Amino acid sequence: MNDKGFMRETLAEGAVAFKEGRMDRRTFLILCGMAGVATQAVLTGDAEAAANEIVMWNWGGQAEQCHGEAIGAPFKAETGMDLKFDTSGPLQGKIKEMVDSGKVTADVCDADLFDAVALGASGHLEAIDYGVVSKDRTIDRYALEYGTSIILYGYAFVYDTKAFGDNPPTGWADFFDTKKFPGKRSLYKWANGSLEAALIADGVAKDALYPLDMDRSLAKIKSIKDDSIYWGSASEAHSMVVNGEVAMCMVWQNRGRGIEKDTDGRYKLVMNEAIAMPGAYIVPKGNPAGREAVMKFIATAQSVPAQLTLLSCLGMTPSNPEAFAQIPADLQPYAITSAQNIDKIVYNDPVWWGEKGGDAVNAFLDAIS
Amino acid sequence: MNGSPLARIGSGWLLVLPFLALVVALFLGPIVDILRLSVTDPEPGLGNYAALMTSDSLARILWTTLRVCAITTLFSVAFGYSIAYAMVHGVRRDRNWMLSLVLVSFWISVLVRTFSWLMLLGRKGLVNEALAGIGIISQPIEFMRNELGVLIGMVHYMIPYAVLPLLASMQTIDTRLVSASRSLGATGSQTFWRVYLPLTRPGLVAASLLVFILSLGFYVTPAILGGGKVLMVAEYISVQILVTLRWGTAAMLAALMLFGVLGLLFVMSRFMKLSTIFGGARA
CATH class of the missing domain: 3.40.190.10 (Periplasmic binding protein-like II)
Structure with a gap:
């Protein structure tokens, strides 16, 4: 279904028309209702405001708080965009179903890198923009076309x-x-x-x-x-x-x-x-916030402070080599890429x-x- | 009666028509979609169904499912029968608290019950620790994380589903028939086997059908109490949809389950009126 893109355009047009007085309020609200967009988001700015956020699809629990703290806060400071969550767990089948149905509601999935290989090949993912996301800020072999490893x-x-x-x-x-x-x-x-x-x-x-x-x-x-x-x-x-x-x-x-x-x-x-295991961020094809915004988000997640917060908060090991040396002493025994473990791993x-x-x-x- | 078809349908039907349409759209629609998927994914044809004949692992999963469900049905209905019998023939006060107990266990979530069994019968559970403590066993008995564990969990879950239809069926039996049988010289057990049991047959069939059909879809209990070793169809379908993306296989198995259940109902309907069974199930 390509209706979504069409609806968003219609809505943006409608918002302009409404502001200029060419469309009455009721018609505009009906339009919003049809498009399934929260009217508040539309009325505060234009229809694009509804997309002024990144929706992260993760596994819930502690991850919500930790992702918010590690990536959401610096990302908001940098871009003004909010981070929201869908905590239902982005299993391959669910991502495929979401993209196939045409109703993509998530921008970035906290998934595995093998998901990027499987779903990238079947056309369900946006390619990673390595102009924004850095290949050097992850382990060599874990920067793939459709996903990049953020944690291990x-x-x-x-x-x-x-x-x-x-x-x-x-x-x-x-x-x-x-x-x-x-x-x-x-x-x-x-x-x-x-x-x-x-x-x-x-x-x-x-x-x-x-x-x-x-x-x-x-x-x-x-x-x-x-x-x-x-x-x-x-x-x-x-x-x-x-x-x-x-x-x-x-x-x-x-x-x-x-x-x-x-x-x-x-x-x-x-x-x-x-x-x-490379845990990777992957982007469902046609994500609501657009490719550009979500790539910035992934780049933020690669930063050393974000990586170290994910470690202390969730126990997920940094995959950015710049962060390896900064792993705190008390967490080193449990981290995969700490100096004492990195040579023993597979x-x-x-x-x-x-x-x-x-x-x-x-x-x-x-x-x- | 006039001949117009609309009038014959009756205004009552017109009232439910929108809801019927909704059910058709929201329920039949997806089912048709699943059936379509089973013959189109990954490629058009009956390949998914042919795999049933060629794949040992599919055959084994189906066999495990049928075996576990059949044993569950047998034990649930047997226990359910005794409980319902005791309830019908006990004094009213006993019957009330027995019914409350059955209903309370009926309402407890399957997850809570599953974990309770682990605490009770696990390797370091209450029972094993107690038996080891008084020196009866030296090694813990493996109640859980195997097929026995799955059966214990499922039978326990299903007993209320067996009790309720049986209770309803037993309550409608005229107890004077039992007295008549005794007065004609039959012994207690003869009366039970030749008079009482045949009279409860609709209830038995209803209970067995209900338990068996519900067992087919069990997911949580086998996944947890089976320790990964008891793979039943429901869990396998979920893996094929979510993890391995073999949607065609999953759809084929779902269709198989659906038609299996419908077929079962059809066979039963040859032997007795289904309406009496499900009418009897109204507890």
């Missing part, structure tokens, strides 16, 4: 110090070794990270992971299936650990600190061989996941169910 999160694991305190596990090989480290494990249910961890445990070199050897990976996953359960959301993983259901649990590293705190240090995070390949992710998820579900 990663797959690491926590273990029960009461069970393995004397001889703690140090990497994925130990995680998959149920003889040496008996007890239940929990892995991520949607394949991502789990597949890589299995291959590393099976002896594949960190820089030779992609393209993933699915058969080999799934065989390794199945080898500990009887001792495994699987989580679908961060809070589920958190509760599995806190309730003592598992001896080791794959977690998103930004949750590690919270878990250590909630278990009074009984569970400890292992960052060695953590799999770094980089996810968003291109492989964008292209093969769907098949991989289904094969993984088939293997674990």
Whole structure:
């Protein structure tokens, strides 16, 4: 539906006509109603005022406050535009549905970089304008045509110090070794990270992971299936650990600190061989605020202060290399790109996941169910 | 009666006509859309349906779903039958508080119940800790995060849905028939199996249908209590729509569920009037 653009133009025309007295108030209000635009926004300026904001589509919870503080406030100071939120979680299917329906209500999605690969190829995204957004302010391989990595999160694991305190596990090989480290494990249910961890445990070199050897990976996953359960959301993983259901649990590293705190240090995070995932900002095609405004927003998110606030507020690791050296000492153990961790990590390949992710998820579900 | 078709439709129908139109537009419209998607995405043809024949994993998911739903139905209706029986034949005061208990559990959200089961029967849950504490077990019993956990959660959720139609059905039974049976020399169990049970058949069918159909769409309970290992159709559909973008597969499975349920209703309608079942379900 291209009605939206048409409606917005009609409305802008209408606003001008109304101001000049060529159109009566009632007709103008009906027009606004038809276009589904808040009349207040229109009356305070012109129809463009309705678009004088950026709508960020994120995952809710703490993120709302943190994104507002880290990016919204400096962005407002710089451009005068407000930051609003849709907290329903921009899963690939939802973005595709929104763009296909023609009613695009979000400007920027807090998504994964592999989403940028999958949805960019199918024509659902605006390309990133690297005249405004800086390629140097993210990790080399994570500045892609349809998305740029703003933060990193990663797959690491926590273990029960009461069970393995004397001889703690140090990497994925130990995680998959149920003889040496008996007890239940929990892995991520949607394949991502789990597949890589299995291959590393099976002896594949960190820089030779992609393209993933699915058969080999799934065989390794199945080898500990009887001792495994699987989580679908961060809070589920958190509760599995806190309730003592598992001896080791794959977690998103930004949750590690919270878990250590909630278990009074009984569970400890292992960052060695953590799999770094590029969290990316992507822009649905035909976003309401326009491409120019949202690119400025993404550029603001790349700035060092914004990056460091996202770290302290959400535990998301900066992807801007300028920020790496400024990671505070108390957060360094939990950050992926801190000096003490950066050489131990493995980089996810968003291109492989964008292209093969769907098949991989289904094969993984088939293997674990 | 005059012959004009409008008059025959009656003014009552004219009143509901706008709402009918709304239902058609908002409900049938999207369903047709889904059906269309199932034969057009990713490419026109019956490829999505053919995958049912060729894909082991789809077959396994459907089998898991049918198995879990059938077992859930069996146990829910069996428990529901006993509860309804006790309610109908108890004294009025007991019946009232039993009904309140059933309704209270009916109204508690599925998420709350699911997490309660984890607390109660999880590895470090109340039951396992208690049993370990008094030395009966050395290893925790795996109640949760497997198919048993899913069944426990689903049966518990479904019992009220079984109780209510059965209760309504049992309340309409003339108790003098039981007395008559006894006076003619039948034993208690003979009376139950040969007189009482057949009389409650419409209620049994209604309860089983209701529980089975609702079970087919279960999402939260299998996802959480199954620990990722019990993959049922509803969750799989959601993954195909939201994560892997196989909308054609998802639409095909949705259509399969829809026609499965309609087919089930059709088969049942051959054996009995559906209106008595759903009339009986009005608790």
